[in-house]
Amino acid sequence: MNKITETTVEIDLEALTHNFHLIKSILKPTTKVLGVVKASAYGVDSMAIARKLTELNIDYLAVAYVREGLALRQAGITTPVMVLHPQEGSFELILKHKLEPVMYNKRIFNLFLAVVNEKNIKNYPIHLKFNTGLNRLGFTYEELSFLIEKLNTHTNVKVASIFSHLTASEDHSNIDFTTKQFELFDKITAKLLPVLKEKPILHILNTSGIFNFPQHQYDMVRTGIGLYGFANDNKFTKSLKNVISLKTVISQINEVRKGESVGYNFGFIADKDYKIATSPIGHADGISRSMGKGKIFVTINNQKAAVIGNVCMDMIMIDVTDIDCKESDEVIIFNNQEMVNQLAVASNTISYEILTSLSKRMKRLIK
């Protein structure tokens, strides 16, 4: 490996491939896989990830917003792309770039129908999202009669898939709630399927759903975090490989005398003599301010070192008093799932937010 000379997000596409195949191995051979690449593929690099997934013959990709789908099309990706949360102003772009919108309520469905109707488009693929308990986006069971009436009178759209999203698929203490979601989903599809000319794809599981409820895989599953190496449960995470590593360098080493302070607002006061390293990564890059003051550790030359003082916008300071290191040495912020989880715990969040907070200004290196 070449030496890192700036803060770098390393992306291991072999690990991604491993994770894709591992998830496939839990599924029936006929079950389709949708790769969720929203939010720059969870902060990684949507193009690199989407290209690799396309190479692996993934069946679908999903993004949250239309702009994200547009970027995939502009990069030449032709795989079907589901837009999970389109807004009314984006329908022209959706049609122009053959993106497939999710219809999640009456308002958005009526607006979309008006557009395809006016353009006299036939059989445009859409996806129907149902709210089975998350109470976020989606049609309710009670709105089925509205949907059935619309689908019977409009040939402009074709229901490519019907889906819902689980509230707590990772949580074993809420299996009853999850079971009710599956039951309601079954009730919804039982009513809807008979009115459709072609059988749509049914799907409900996200990554932790795949690991915990594979018996409910229906025709497709949606995996995001699993592709990047996380499964909400250590026992499953172990079988996945880490895809994303975050590395930086030591820019400067300062000798700090007993009684001196380090960083803004005297965030660290030396109770003895210290050797302190400064690295070019900060809260603008996703190292939350809440991770400072000794809450997280990084690895330098295989030794564990604490981040001290207040995290700055573009810099952190690290206690390297007892560490054999010099300026320009590599600093590993994380290179395994456990280290990501430690950052998450330190800033009271989850792995998802650690990854999606990785700033765009950091170099991406694809391995």
Ligand SMILES: *Cc1c(COP(=O)(O)O)cnc(C)c1O
């Ligand atoms: C983000 C998202 C997913 C992916 O969830 P993971 O837990 O990352 O696998 C799946 N489905 C929907 C509707 C989502 O919004």
